[in-house]
Amino acid sequence: MKNFVTWKIGGEAGFGIISAGSMLVKAFSRRGFYTTASNEYPSLIRGGHNVITVGVGTLPFHSLHKTLDILIALNSETVEIHTNELHEGSYVVFDPKDVTPNSSDFPPNTRLIALPMSDIVKNLNATVLMRNTVALGATIALLGADFSILTDVIETQFKKKGKTIIDENIAVAQAGYDGIKKTYGSLNGWYLDAPKQPFGKLVMNGSEAVGVGALDGGMKFAAIYPMTPINSLITLFTDHKKELGITYIQPEDEIAGINMAIGASIAGVRSMVATSGGGFALMVEGLSLSGITEVPLVIDLGMRPGPATGMPTWTEQGELLFVIHSGHGEFARIILSPGDITECYQLSQIAFDLAQTYQVPVFILTDKYLNESIWCADKSVFDAPKMPQDGKRVTEKSISPDFKRYDMSPSDGISERSVPGTEKGLYIANSYEHDEKGFTTEDPLIRKSMTDKRLRKLTAIISHSPTPVIYGDTDSELTFVSFGSTKGPILEAMKILQEKGMRTKLIHFSWVYPLDGEKLKKLLQSEKRLVDVEGNGTGQLAKLIMQVSGVDIQEKLLKYDGRQWYPEEIIENLKF
Amino acid sequence: MITSDIYKTDITPTWCPGCGNFGIWMALKNALTKLAVPNHNVVIVYGVGCHGNMRDWMHVYGVEGLHGRALPVAQGIKLANSKLTVIAVTGDGDCIGEGGNHFLHAAKRNPNITVLVHDNQVYGLTTGQASPTAQKGLETKSTPGGVMELPLNPLSLALVAGGTFVSRGFAGDIPQLTEILAKAILHKGFSVVDILQPCVTFDKIHDYGWYRKRIYTVEPQKEKHTALEKSMEWGDTIPLGVLYQEQKETSEDREAVARTPLVDFPLGIPKRDDFLNMFQ
Ligand SMILES: Cc1ncc(C[n+]2csc(CCOP(=O)(O)OP(=O)(O)O)c2C)c(N)n1
Ligand code: SF4
Ligand SMILES: [Mg+2]
Numbered sequence: 001m002k003n004f005v006t007w008k009i010g011g012e013a014g015f016g017i018i019s020a021g022s023m024l025v026k027a028f029s030r031r032g033f034y035t036t037a038s039n040e041y042p043s044l045i046r047g048g049h050n051v052i053t054v055g056v057g058t059l060p061f062h063s064l065h066k067t068l069d070i071l072i073a074l075n076s077e078t079v080e081i082h083t084n085e086l087h088e089g090s091y092v093v094f095d096p097k098d099v100t101p102n103s104s105d106f107p108p109n110t111r112l113i114a115l116p117m118s119d120i121v122k123n124l125n126a127t128v129l130m131r132n133t134v135a136l137g138a139t140i141a142l143l144g145a146d147f148s149i150l151t152d153v154i155e156t157q158f159k160k161k162g163k164t165i166i167d168e169n170i171a172v173a174q175a176g177y178d179g180i181k182k183t184y185g186s187l188n189g190w191y192l193d194a195p196k197q198p199f200g201k202l203v204m205n206g207s208e209a210v211g212v213g214a215l216d217g218g219m220k221f222a223a224i225y226p227m228t229p230i231n232s233l234i235t236l237f238t239d240h241k242k243e244l245g246i247t248y249i250q251p252e253d254e255i256a257g258i259n260m261a262i263g264a265s266i267a268g269v270r271s272m273v274a275t276s277g278g279g280f281a282l283m284v285e286g287l288s289l290s291g292i293t294e295v296p297l298v299i300d301l302g303m304r305p306g307p308a309t310g311m312p313t314w315t316e317q318g319e320l321l322f323v324i325h326s327g328h329g330e331f332a333r334i335i336l337s338p339g340d341i342t343e344c345y346q347l348s349q350i351a352f353d354l355a356q357t358y359q360v361p362v363f364i365l366t367d368k369y370l371n372e373s374i375w376c377a378d379k380s381v382f383d384a385p386k387m388p389q390d391g392k393r394v395t396e397k398s399i400s401p402d403f404k405r406y407d408m409s410p411s412d413g414i415s416e417r418s419v420p421g422t423e424k425g426l427y428i429a430n431s432y433e434h435d436e437k438g439f440t441t442e443d444p445l446i447r448k449s450m451t452d453k454r455l456r457k458l459t460a461i462i463s464h465s466p467t468p469v470i471y472g473d474t475d476s477e478l479t480f481v482s483f484g485s486t487k488g489p490i491l492e493a494m495k496i497l498q499e500k501g502m503r504t505k506l507i508h509f510s511w512v513y514p515l516d517g518e519k520l521k522k523l524l525q526s527e528k529r530l531v532d533v534e535g536n537g538t539g540q541l542a543k544l545i546m547q548v549s550g551v552d553i554q555e556k557l558l559k560y561d562g563r564q565w566y567p568e569e570i571i572e573n574l575k576f
Numbered sequence: 577m578i579t580s581d582i583y584k585t586d587i588t589p590t591w592c593p594g595c596g597n598f599g600i601w602m603a604l605k606n607a608l609t610k611l612a613v614p615n616h617n618v619v620i621v622y623g624v625g626c627h628g629n630m631r632d633w634m635h636v637y638g639v640e641g642l643h644g645r646a647l648p649v650a651q652g653i654k655l656a657n658s659k660l661t662v663i664a665v666t667g668d669g670d671c672i673g674e675g676g677n678h679f680l681h682a683a684k685r686n687p688n689i690t691v692l693v694h695d696n697q698v699y700g701l702t703t704g705q706a707s708p709t710a711q712k713g714l715e716t717k718s719t720p721g722g723v724m725e726l727p728l729n730p731l732s733l734a735l736v737a738g739g740t741f742v743s744r745g746f747a748g749d750i751p752q753l754t755e756i757l758a759k760a761i762l763h764k765g766f767s768v769v770d771i772l773q774p775c776v777t778f779d780k781i782h783d784y785g786w787y788r789k790r791i792y793t794v795e796p797q798k799e800k801h802t803a804l805e806k807s808m809e810w811g812d813t814i815p816l817g818v819l820y821q822e823q824k825e826t827s828e829d830r831e832a833v834a835r836t837p838l839v840d841f842p843l844g845i846p847k848r849d850d851f852l853n854m855f856q
Contacts, residue, residue, distance in 0.1 A: 030856065202855040212852070218843030221656055223648075240851070245841045247655050247831050252681035256648040259641065263621070263652020266639055267660065268839045271652070289642055382852055388843045419839070420619045420637040420653065420660050428631055428638035431624070439587065439632050440640075 003058040003193050005143060006065050008082060009135055010051035011074025013044055016132035021052030022203075022374050023136060023157055027149045028056045029203050029376040032195035038064055038373040038564070043228075043312045049077050056143070058195045062340065063488030066566035070142060072135045073099065074117070086110055093138055095131070113138075113184060120175045130172045137176025142184075143192050147177050200379035206370035206485075207233040207274075209341045209377075210300055213348025214272055215244060218388035219298070221264040221271035223249045223257040228312050229302040229368035230274040254279040258286030258297075265295045266429050268393070268419030270352050274300035277319050278308065284326045287361055291331030293429040294406070294415070294454065296355035296362075296391075300348070303367040305562045314562030315368035317484055317535035321543065323363055324513050330451065332358065332458040335513035337365040339487030341375035343510050349385060357391040358457050359414060365512065367535065369564040370485040392416045399424050404436040408449050413456030462516050467523065468509045476505035478574075479527040481553060483509040483541045485564065486533050492567035509541065517548035524551040532556045533570060578612060580605035585635045591626060596747030596773030596784075600694060601630055603750045604663075607757035608636075613661050620663045621650040623670030626700035626775075627692075630665055644674025647682045650689045651827065657839040658828045661761060664691040669699045669707040672728050676708070679730075683737035683766055687827040690760045690767040693730050694747075696775035697782060704778030711810075714781065730770040731807035735800060735820060740765035742803065743818040746791055747773040748784045752816065759818060765826050772814070790814045796821050 007024065011017050018039050025035040034057045042048040055064045070091045073079045076099040079092065086092065089109045094101060095117040103112060115138055117131040133154075140150050154169045204212070211233045214222075224234050237248040247264075251257040254275055261271040273283065280301050290297045301323060305316040323335055334354050336347040344366065351362040394403065394416045405427035407415040415436075418425025428438030433450060435441045472494050480490045487508050494504045507523065509515075524530060524545070532542040532553045537560040542553045557573045559565055583605040591597045608618060618636035622628035624643035631638045637660075641649045646664040654662045664671075671679050671693050682691070697710040705718035709730065713722040734742045741763040745753035753771065760767035772791070774783050794815040797803035803820035831838075845851050 026856075200856070202852060204855045208855070212845075212855075215845045220838050220841060220843070221652070223652070241831075243846065243851070245838075245846060247838055249651075249655065249827075251648065252677050255645065256678055256681070259645040259648035260652035260655070262641075263639070263649035263654075264656035264838075265652075266649075267619070267653040267656035269656035270843070271656075285642055286645070289645075293639075379852070385844065385848075419657075421617055421657060421839075423614075423616045426616060426635065426637055428640060430631065430638070430640045431642055432640055438638070439585075440629075 004061060005056050005069045005192060006053060006067065007056070007070040007072070007139060008051055008053045008068050008085070009072040009074065009132070010049065010078030010082060011132075012046070013041060013048050013050045014046045015050070015074055016129060017050040017074070018052050019157075020132035020136055021054050023153045024054050024139060025374050025376065026153045026203050027140070029201045030152060031149050032201070033058060033192070034060050034195075035203070035376045036064060036373060038369065041313050049081065051078065051082070056192060058193045062491040063567060065492065066568045070139065072139065074131055074135065091142060093135065113180070115176065115179050117176070120179065121172060124171055124175060126168060126172050130169070133169050133172045134176035134179070137173035138180045141177045141180035145192065147174065201376045202379055202382060203374060203376045204341065205232055205372055205374050206338075206341060206344045206366055207231075207302070207372070208236050209344035209375070210348040210364055210366065211236040212382065213345040214298070214352065215246070216385035217349040217352030218270045219246065219272050219352055220269045221247050221261065222273070223251045223260040223271070224274045225251055225254045225257050225279055227276045227279045229276060229304055229371040230300060232372070233274050233300065254282040255286060258283040259289070261297055262286060262290055262293070262295050265297055266293070266420070270296070270356070270388070272298040272300060274302070276302050276304050277306050277322070280319070280323070280326070285328070288327040288329055288331070289431050290361045291327055291329060291333070291454070292431055292433070294359040295429065296359055298351045298355050298362050298364065300364045300366065302371045303365065305560070311562045313368065315535065315564050316560060316562065317367055317486070317540070318537070318560070320365065320483065320512065320536075320540040323365060324544065331454055332360045332461060333363065333513070334358070334360060334461060335363040335365055337484040337510055337512045338370065339484060339508055339510050341377050342381050344370065345377070345381060347510060353386070353389045356393065357389060357414070358461055359391070359417060360457060360461070365484060367485050394418050394422070394425065396422055405438055406434060406436045406450065406453070408436055408453045411456065412460035413453045414460070458514055462514050465514065465516055466511050467519060468507045468511070470505060470507055472505035473503040474505070476503045476528070478502065478504045478529045478531060480504065480506045481530055481532045481541065481545070482506065482534065483512045486535055489565040489567050489570060490533055493570040496567060496571060512541070513544070515544070515548045517550070520545065520549040521551055524549060530555065531574065533565065534558055535565065536560050578609055580609040582615065583608050583635055585633055587632050589633050590629060592777045594776040595626070596696060596775065597627055597630065597694060599747035599750050599753065600692065600771055600773060601633065603745070603753035603757055604692070606750065606754040607761060610754065610758045611761060617659065618661045618663065619653050620665055621646045621653065623664070623666040623675070624701070625667035625670050625694070627665055627667045627670070627694035644670050645678065646670065647675060647678040647691065651682060651685070651687045654687050654689050655828060655831065655838065657837045658688070659837050662689040663761065664689060666691055666693055667700070667707070668693055668695045668697065668709040668730070672708045672730055672733070680733065680737040683734050683739040683768070685827045686738065686740055686766045686824050688764050688766075690757070690769065692757070693768065693770045694773045695730065695770050696773040696779065698775050698778045700775050700778060714779070716778065729807060730768065731819060732804060734768040735804050735807060739768050740822050740824050741767035741818065742807065742820045743768065744770045744772065744816050746787055746816055747771055748787060749816075752793070756818060763821060765824055787814070791816050793817045794819065
């Protein structure tokens with residue numbers, strides 16, 4: 001019996017690779033297993049090499065592992081490319097029509113299982129596109145699970161297409177299942193243990209979790225120009241905008257997007273944009289506008305490898321310093337960088353309140369790995385969303401007769417905010433420097449006090465900022481430092497290190513900016529050995545930490561090949 | 577009796593004496609007076625340029641945005657609160673140059689907003705370079721030998737891109753411009769008012785007299801193609817007035833929340849359990 005299995009399916013784009021993976025995730029999560037899936041694909045619509053890797057566990061886990069237990073090949077390339085990820089005793093399922101694998105090319109005891117997937121679909125008068133469903137049936141058999149867990153997801157997946165399609169898919173899956181059972185029925189050792197607590201789980205990708213968080217955070221207006229990796233956020237909003245009572249606009253470009261969102265926010269509606277680095281580069285002037293006009297705004301930035309178009313469908317954490325320094329002029333901002341799906345949801349919700357409270361732009365800094373990978377979380381994570389907080393927004397009833405939109409007196413720099421339609425609330429949201437009513441000014445004293453007022457917000461934010469979250473042994477010999485999605489692979493690496501008898505800890509920054517330098521210095525200085533793990537080539541978090549706290553983290557593990565970190569790689573790269 | 581003064585602040589405008597912006601400012605206040613729109617229900621979004629300096633002199637909700645980006649901001653405001661009267665005060669450089677893409681796409685979407693294009697053929701605020709609407713041959717700071725290309729025409733662009741109210745006024749004819757602006761604001765859809773605006777400082781050719789000799793008023797055209805023909809008439813005669821008007825679905829109509837302004841919607845997810853079950 002095993003408590004964790006890693007499964008991968010590969011084939012050409014257009015052959016249902018991704019959907020096979022997501023169905024497998026749902027099938028197991030509905031039965032109480034912990035699941036995740038991560039896809040890899042080139043920037044193409046047909047052809048190319050697509051894979052999705054699924055992890056299924058009986059206990060919670062934080063990221064996929066690199067070594068595969070089961071590899072399903074829908075083309076010969078899959079076998080060639082991924083052989084090095086197999087270990088002793090892995091299963092490889094292939095179609096003898098595609099490849100004739102030579103067992104000497106594989107690790108010892110690899111079980112090469114020929115499953116005539118093309119013939120199976122042909123015999124059932126189904127299309128070659130349904131080989132993925134054969135593979136799913138085969139997988140269920142190999143994992144020793146009950147076939148009904150698959151029929152369950154097939155029924156939901158094809159509900160809209162009707163009973164005939166559902167039955168056809170079930171028949172094809174059954175043939176895959178039987179194919180394994182009949183020929184290899186005696187195989188054992190890989191069967192998954194039943195999970196201890198088969199309770200409710202939700203399955204979604206990082207983008208969707210950000211979306212649900214945004215909706216719970218009161219988001220009502222989104223202007224999003226399509227760009228990998230945030231496209232499924234668009235799908236979520238457009239598919240449900242009617243029942244959700246939200247507006248989604250596809251703007252003509254990202255410049256329009258951020259300016260529309262600013263307009264909606266000025267009018268009193270919580271608004272957001274989402275993009276990747278290139279799109280955000282276009283938004284930068286708009287960011288600066290939200291800075292000087294003090295308009296609440298949430299920006300979801302899904303990082304991918306740059307510069308320029310870079311590798312559009314892959315992952316990286318290369319935008320942290322860009323986001324911190326983006327926008328001309330000096331103004332406050334907040335950067336949140338969720339480490340997993342739970343944080344995607346929670347921080348996205350909080351982002352809207354922070355934007356309202358401080359009247360600043362708030363970033364949700366994610367990446368392709370987090371956005372497009374499918375994750376599961378306990379349903380309880382989504383219970384009881386917080387009531388949205390409006391900060392210092394005034395209404396017709398609460399507005400004072402001498403209302404000044406940019407009142408400079410508050411010590412935290414946050415003034416009351418009216419919205420158009422409020423009788424006594426007239427003001428100018430002015431991109432020029434302005435006085436307390438919003439009128440344009442070039443007076444040196446007002447300029448200075450207005451800048452001070454805006455920058456006081458930064459101090460206020462810092463004083464309320466949470467300290468980084470700490471995982472692992474308090475008394476550690478090695479302390480990892482990270483932001484965003486590297487959290488998962490590090491936590492998994494820590495499990496392996498613990499088994500080896502090493503005490504480790506992770507200091508994770510999901511609140512990544514602004515940071516309290518003094519507090520940070522105290523926190524980091526007492527650590528014996530700091531290791532910074534990032535998905536970029538320059539160690540941007542380490543630079544930020546050095547800048548604010550003076551602590552220079554020498555030991556850095558940096559990865560910038562477009563792929564996420566795997567726990568095994570973190571350990572391989574550590575000096576012992 | 578409300579007077580147009582209720583729409584002005586007590587700050588004195590800084591435009592050059594004789595600038596066409598004064599006439600446009602007057603006509604806009606007159607039009608709002610005529611329609612009696614309460615100050616707090618008006619939002620004017622300004623572009624950056626001499627035209628945009630109007631922001632400090634109007635007593636309404638104002639947004640001074642970025643150069644070229646008034647239209648996206650205006651659309652965001654209107655989508656958020658469809659009850660508001662939303663007007664964009666833009667320049668020819670601002671709206672047709674830097675923001676040209678937004679202009680085309682706004683016309684395509686047909687939001688219920690009004691855009692004024694202060695068409696003075698130059699970049700006034702940056703001291704007199706050629707704007708995209710500058711006539712061929714016009715000598716400006718950036719075109720000492722005269723503009724070499726033919727100008728872009730805001731009206732033709734608006735028509736081709738789907739604008740539902742396409743009009744031209746003259747800063748020197750305040751009563752007519754008032755009429756046009758009032759109609760534009762009342763029109764349910766994207767209303768374009770291209771306004772011939774003499775820049776007395778940087779364009780010595782196209783002064784009030786030059787326009788007065790050429791302008792005449794046309795009736796709205798029934799067909800789009802004749803309106804397009806009219807829009808391109810430029811030389812000895814220049815047509816003014818509402819060239820074309822039609823009713824089409826607006827951006828706000830298209831949104832699920834058209835009847836209730838978005839801003840009045842309760843926050844959070846309606847039928848939240850059902851929504852979340854989708855992720856099981
Ligand atoms: C992004 C950006 N680029 C350039 C400028 C400089 N700029 C300010 S106003 C202006 C042109 C104004 O011309 P127009 O829109 O025709 O307005 P006018 O002054 O003629 O009313 C320019 C280029 C700016 N403010 N922002
Ligand atoms: S420069 Fe031209 S447009 Fe600007 S205020 Fe002077 S006359 Fe008017
Ligand atoms: Mg101009």
